[in-house]
Structure formats: C-alpha cells, structure tokens
Amino acid sequence: MTQLAFIAFGGALGAVARHLFGQWTLRVFGPEWPYGTFGVNVIGGLVMGVFIGWLAGAGRADANMLRSLVAVGILGGFTTFSAFSLDVVVMIERKAYAGAMGYAVASVVASVLALFVGLLLARRFIA
DSSP states (O other): OHHHHHHHHHHHHHHHHHHHHHHHHHHHHOSSSOHHHHHHHHHHHHHHHHHHHHHHHHOOTTHHHHHIIIIIIIHHHHOOHHHHHHHHHHHHHTTOHHHHHHHHHHHHHHHHHHHHHHHHHIIIIIO
C-alpha cells in the first residue's frame, strides 16, 4: 500500500506541475503551437534519464520506492502522451498537416534524445 501512496502522491505533484507549466507556456508563447505538451515531454525525458542513471549507479536500498515516486508518479503525471496525441489530431483537423507531422516527429525525437542526454549526464557526473 505504501508504494501506491508514493505513486499517487507523485502523480498529483506531476499533474499539478504539468498544468502550471502549460499555463505558463500559454501566457508566454500563446496557443499557436503546443509548447506546453512538447516542453513537459522533453523535460520529462531529460529528468527521467538523469534520475534512472543516478538510481542505477546509486545502489540505494529504497530504489523501488524512489522509482515509484519519481519515475512512475511524478514523471508519469508530468509527461503526457494523450495530450500529445490530441495536439496532433487538432492540428490535422485544422489542416496543418506539415505542422502536425513536424510536431509529432520533433516530440518523439526530442524526448528520446533528452532521455539519452539525461542518462549520459547522470553516468558522467552523478553515478
């Protein structure tokens, strides 16, 4: 039960952070492109890489609880594939085909690269 509480607490924190980040990007950049969703997914990938890289090298006894809190809970609540998918569909419905394709490719590539960079950073400077 404790593990589920860690996941739920982390998920709540991540979801609130995602909402606040999305509101901030709307104010700063406007609604023309889904900067909020793109940003949380790329940032989430980077943080996941750093966290998992650190966790793998730390040899901590509480690794499973930390993974539940951060990777499953916080980052699971912060990043969002469903909002990304909705953004792509909305762009397609607006007939912004090139923008939708560019956004989809950029989101996947940037998020995966960010995770890879995070792992490299953790392995080099933390682990």
